[in-house]
Amino acid sequence: MTKQFRGVIPPVVTPLTADRQLDRDSFVRSIDRMIDAGVDGLFVLGSSGEVVFSTDERRREIIEAAIEAVDGRVPVLVGCIDTETRRVIEHAKVAQELGADAIVATAPFYALGGMAEVERHFRLIHEAVGLPLFAYDIPVCVHTKLPGDMLVRLGLDGVLAGVKDSSGDDVAFRFLVDDNNKAGHPLTLLTGQEVVVDGAYMAGADGSVPGLGNVECTGYVRMWKAAEAGDWETVRKEQDKLSALMRIVTVTSGVAGFGAGVGAFKTALALLGVFDTNQMPDPVLPLQGANVEAVAEVLRACGLELARTPEEVTLATQ
Amino acid sequence: MTKQFRGVIPPVVTPLTADRQLDRDSFVRSIDRMIDAGVDGLFVLGSSGEVVFSTDERRREIIEAAIEAVDGRVPVLVGCIDTETRRVIEHAKVAQELGADAIVATAPFYALGGMAEVERHFRLIHEAVGLPLFAYDIPVCVHTKLPGDMLVRLGLDGVLAGVKDSSGDDVAFRFLVDDNNKAGHPLTLLTGQEVVVDGAYMAGADGSVPGLGNVECTGYVRMWKAAEAGDWETVRKEQDKLSALMRIVTVTSGVAGFGAGVGAFKTALALLGVFDTNQMPDPVLPLQGANVEAVAEVLRACGLELARTPEEVTLATQ
Amino acid sequence: MTKQFRGVIPPVVTPLTADRQLDRDSFVRSIDRMIDAGVDGLFVLGSSGEVVFSTDERRREIIEAAIEAVDGRVPVLVGCIDTETRRVIEHAKVAQELGADAIVATAPFYALGGMAEVERHFRLIHEAVGLPLFAYDIPVCVHTKLPGDMLVRLGLDGVLAGVKDSSGDDVAFRFLVDDNNKAGHPLTLLTGQEVVVDGAYMAGADGSVPGLGNVECTGYVRMWKAAEAGDWETVRKEQDKLSALMRIVTVTSGVAGFGAGVGAFKTALALLGVFDTNQMPDPVLPLQGANVEAVAEVLRACGLELARTPEEVTLATQ
Amino acid sequence: MTKQFRGVIPPVVTPLTADRQLDRDSFVRSIDRMIDAGVDGLFVLGSSGEVVFSTDERRREIIEAAIEAVDGRVPVLVGCIDTETRRVIEHAKVAQELGADAIVATAPFYALGGMAEVERHFRLIHEAVGLPLFAYDIPVCVHTKLPGDMLVRLGLDGVLAGVKDSSGDDVAFRFLVDDNNKAGHPLTLLTGQEVVVDGAYMAGADGSVPGLGNVECTGYVRMWKAAEAGDWETVRKEQDKLSALMRIVTVTSGVAGFGAGVGAFKTALALLGVFDTNQMPDPVLPLQGANVEAVAEVLRACGLELARTPEEVTLATQ
Numbered sequence A, B, C, D: 001m002t003k004q005f006r007g008v009i010p011p012v013v014t015p016l017t018a019d020r021q022l023d024r025d026s027f028v029r030s031i032d033r034m035i036d037a038g039v040d041g042l043f044v045l046g047s048s049g050e051v052v053f054s055t056d057e058r059r060r061e062i063i064e065a066a067i068e069a070v071d072g073r074v075p076v077l078v079g080c081i082d083t084e085t086r087r088v089i090e091h092a093k094v095a096q097e098l099g100a101d102a103i104v105a106t107a108p109f110y111a112l113g114g115m116a117e118v119e120r121h122f123r124l125i126h127e128a129v130g131l132p133l134f135a136y137d138i139p140v141c142v143h144t145k146l147p148g149d150m151l152v153r154l155g156l157d158g159v160l161a162g163v164k165d166s167s168g169d170d171v172a173f174r175f176l177v178d179d180n181n182k183a184g185h186p187l188t189l190l191t192g193q194e195v196v197v198d199g200a201y202m203a204g205a206d207g208s209v210p211g212l213g214n215v216e217c218t219g220y221v222r223m224w225k226a227a228e229a230g231d232w233e234t235v236r237k238e239q240d241k242l243s244a245l246m247r248i249v250t251v252t253s254g255v256a257g258f259g260a261g262v263g264a265f266k267t268a269l270a271l272l273g274v275f276d277t278n279q280m281p282d283p284v285l286p287l288q289g290a291n292v293e294a295v296a297e298v299l300r301a302c303g304l305e306l307a308r309t310p311e312e313v314t315l316a317t318q
Helices: A025-036 A056-070 A084-098 A115-128 A148-156 A170-182 A199-205 A217-228 A230-249 A257-271 A289-301 A310-315 B024-036 B056-070 B084-096 B115-128 B146-158 B170-182 B197-203 B215-229 B232-248 B256-270 B289-301 B310-316 C022-037 C056-070 C085-097 C115-128 C148-156 C168-180 C196-205 C219-230 C234-248 C259-270 C289-301 C310-316 D024-036 D056-070 D085-100 D115-128 D147-156 D170-182 D198-205 D216-229 D232-249 D259-269 D289-301 D312-314
Strands: A042-044 A076-079 A102-106 A133-137 A163-165 A190-193 B040-042 B075-079 B101-107 B133-137 B162-165 B190-193 C042-044 C077-078 C104-105 C132-137 C162-165 C189-191 D042-045 D074-081 D102-106 D133-137 D162-163 D188-190
Touching: A025 A056, A042 A056, A042 B170, A056 A076, A056 A084, A084 A102, A084 A115, A102 C189, A115 A133, A115 A148, A115 A163, A115 A310, A133 A148, A148 A170, A163 A170, A170 A190, A170 A199, A170 D232, A199 A217, A199 A230, A199 D198, A199 D232, A217 A230, A217 C219, A230 A257, A230 A289, A230 D170, A230 D198, A230 D232, A257 A289, A257 A310, A289 A310, B024 B040, B024 D289, B040 B056, B056 B075, B056 B084, B056 C196, B084 B101, B084 B115, B101 B115, B115 B133, B115 B146, B133 B146, B146 B170, B162 B170, B170 B190, B170 B197, B170 C234, B197 B215, B197 B232, B197 C196, B197 C234, B215 B232, B232 B256, B232 B289, B232 C168, B232 C196, B256 B289, B256 B310, B289 B310, C022 C042, C022 C056, C022 C219, C042 C056, C056 C077, C056 C085, C056 D042, C056 D162, C085 C104, C085 C115, C104 C115, C115 C132, C132 C148, C148 C168, C162 C168, C168 C189, C168 C196, C196 C219, C196 C234, C219 C234, C234 C259, C234 C289, C259 C289, C259 C310, C289 C310, C310 D259, D024 D042, D024 D056, D042 D056, D056 D074, D056 D085, D085 D102, D085 D115, D115 D147, D133 D147, D147 D170, D162 D170, D170 D188, D198 D216, D198 D232, D216 D232, D232 D289, D259 D289, D289 D312
Parallel strands: A042 A076, A076 A102, A102 A133, A133 A163, A163 A190, B040 B075, B075 B101, B101 B133, B133 B162, B162 B190, C042 C077, C077 C104, C104 C132, C132 C162, C162 C189, D042 D074, D074 D102, D102 D133, D133 D162, D162 D188
Antiparallel strands: none
16 A cells, blocks of 8 residues: 555545535535645544535445545545444445545443454454555544554554544654554554644654644645654744634533534635535534634634624624 | 333343344244243344444334334334434434334433533434434443433423433432322333342332343343332342343453443353354454353243253354 | 441531531431431441541541441441542542441542552451451542453452442442352442442342432432331332432532532432521532522422521522 | 743642651652743642642641742642531631642532523632632532633622633633624633643634643643744644643543542652652552553653652652
């Protein structure tokens, strides 16, 4: 395998029409915008790509649209997120059939059973589907933290190609980087952080998967290039600007979790004219009124130019 | 709707062949055994029915086999367990098409967003599928506890027909019973407890959904009849005997969660000759060797007659 | 040792004056009222006795006042609650010196280190202080659940005299009762439940430690006597009435945890004329205004006669 | 107030003799070693200073010994860690009387009640004791995360002088730094991280409180000076070396939490000849045998010279 999965690989946010269909025009626009900005890959059907909200048919539709839009310009990683092994393998086979360059899977969730089962889960997925496999470490969603020694072992055994670390545990991540280096770097280690990517780069991450990259990818691209060049002062400054922009997820009220986070990303993308609406998948409602205003205010404060007013965005889903 | 969902409604454990196919003969045998013992309904594709381990095709196979085997003798409730609303609705439509009498759904999981979304989730499922809908309150799996006031409101609005309470929060359950009674009893309230069902009956539960009922249903049937008759001393004695039997889930070592609980149920059923194997779905492994012995020892101590030796059960999956 | 610690042993709520001094008159009144009602013991400086809010001097004052007021009529158990072993032993020695009949200690908290340390903690306390020692199982406060096998082992070794179970884990409690019986009943097992004490009695508890017993002890005494007589229908009815009364802790708004629970107990006791005020220890504020009204409404609905108006109670701390 | 609390302020680990008395000679040696290395302050009776294991008398002994040993060379911050407000205030008054330059307090623990009470807690401590007050954000121990907006508000109101952030939530920390800067920098913000201090410095931290600084303070001092100079490459390299050393807390087995972390620090200090023993406070046992070897191996791999063999360290507490 010669495909590279290093650098900036945003998890692609999925645009919906007002009646909650996939908005292919907005999707193409957003993908082109990120590739033009210089991203190194795209990760579709991640948590912020609303994978768990999407039916199997919708997932297939998203993969097809993404692979068609990307057209080989960058590698496409596809999230195969489901509760247990056999369900994950079904998604993985679809992803493979549709042309994914790599697949991404979490630990099992809903029914937990200990680390031996988690390890067997990844081994079975790898046996069933030959594509490069990334472990998605996201305890906030699956309630299991993947241990570093298991990850490196699965890397050495050729089961895992890499890890997308959304654990928020930067200490464990640094130890993982270190263990991976000592083992000959079998794993590509990507941080899912958005606000402290600078620290992950200093620790030795091979790249990042920032949801905020959908809204402002140029900064993440500049930050990665600076990190590659060892220009840490630029890294720091770019991170500071992006952290200020990330405030779009904290300025709203009455919303939480996915609705607050991805809700703010979609709202920003609608305000910037990339998405036609900020519609959210059931049972989540889109940000409205004052919350849209609040997101717009952050964008303006960060120097971004709005293509649409907050009122227009609110009206688009009503 | 005249269907009743009161009394003992075991969550049906799913037998697998050694190569992890649905074992239809064992399934029919187990279902007949429970109906003959006098259960009031059956709940297929619950957590212990390995719903989250089963592909969509397997789920369909299980529903079909169950409805055919039951043949109208008792109502069949079908678990429609998936991460978010649209995926749950798809399962619910399949269940409806295949002849389910009621459906059972949890709160959304993996991506959380607050109680307003949970409530909207149940309302959307009800709008999409006309079948009686039970809320499955299982925070250990979905990490949301369903609040009593929301449940009663959804009952009064005709959204929910009842609740299957696997929260382990007996205080909240008693308050829920009380609130439900004050509201005119819109909800049928079933406890998912196995070891403290007596307390739930004293609190006023309308029935129980005990996984252990797969292993020994006659005791649960006797306990329910005694509770209906107000014969609490019999309730207590039956519960004590069943609690002693439930030790099959605590005597094993090196296993946890689903593998320990359902693993022990399947092992007991294999030892009793109801199931052909104690095979488990990927990535879980079946109990073996000393763990099978330990389960057998509990069964013997409780006076149950074994149809197969522990060695035979261990060998059946090797 | 011939002292018995069976039956109803309420955790004594600590009355404060408006300026947050120990209100000895109210304390004596409340203790006499409970002893007159027939309780079998009293547990001072439990969680609801505001042990962790009280300075060492205040703790000493409370123990002295309690032992003087009780005057040998029932056994007095004293909570020796602190972070780690040496601090707990200091409290235990004070309790012993002041005449406690037994001491009650939790697992270590703040800094956790595994079960071997928890077991050593109880052994060291027992070695240092000869009084009967109860383990207080309260994971919601200390974030460790005491395992049943360790408790029974400590009982057999003469380290523990009993357990006060406030874990809310009724399944584990039933298994503990069973294991304790099999071991020859070395432990006296008291449930800290208030709303599902009936279930604990059916499971075989040796008594209860209900905070609500401060407000209405006669019901708990009747329930225990009925349980001893095997009259489960009376047990059930008494529990239903007490559960209705327990709603004082759920009808308030804007308060949580200790402030909601003990706040409601103190407010009820002030409305009933047992306490002079419903004052709370820093940093907690007493219930006021509409919250006091809400508590009063529950008391009236349960047929209790108020000695004071909600306004009077609100004014007493202003 | 002109005292500065910026830079490297290690939480001082407390040496014990084999019979668990304060080892004053080792204490003086360790303090001198850190001050000679250039630390900017010392924090005694922090979590790793075994504050919750120490009786009040022991706490007083530690404060006195520390203040005498420091002799004004650097500021001394004293941890006043206890369950609730009045108990904390008592410790704070002792610290003030003994000459502390600042006090450090956590949110209340054991009994939780919401953020209004947490805020009132800090205000009451400040009212009672005039010393500069640091909030200690350590949710792993107290199960409350201090919200950034509350911290900045308490800073602006003159209640808090700063924050010691041991939350492990680097995203929240970066937002806190940003909010604090926007508010005019009322708070001094210290990170409690050890392995990702570089990221905290890039985020704008005013210093660090690394437990590992007891073992190797010169690296932390160099890292801080490099950060102040904007020499991020040096920051990164120093952090990498310190992260490698931090592996002393992960190479042991059979120990957890405080026993693993502070146990490893004490063991390293004993191997380096700074402490006479690696004794731990009850109920914790010191590292022994293979665990001491494992710590020694890390020290050697990091180029540190051992003054004592692992066998000698193991023997010192036997």
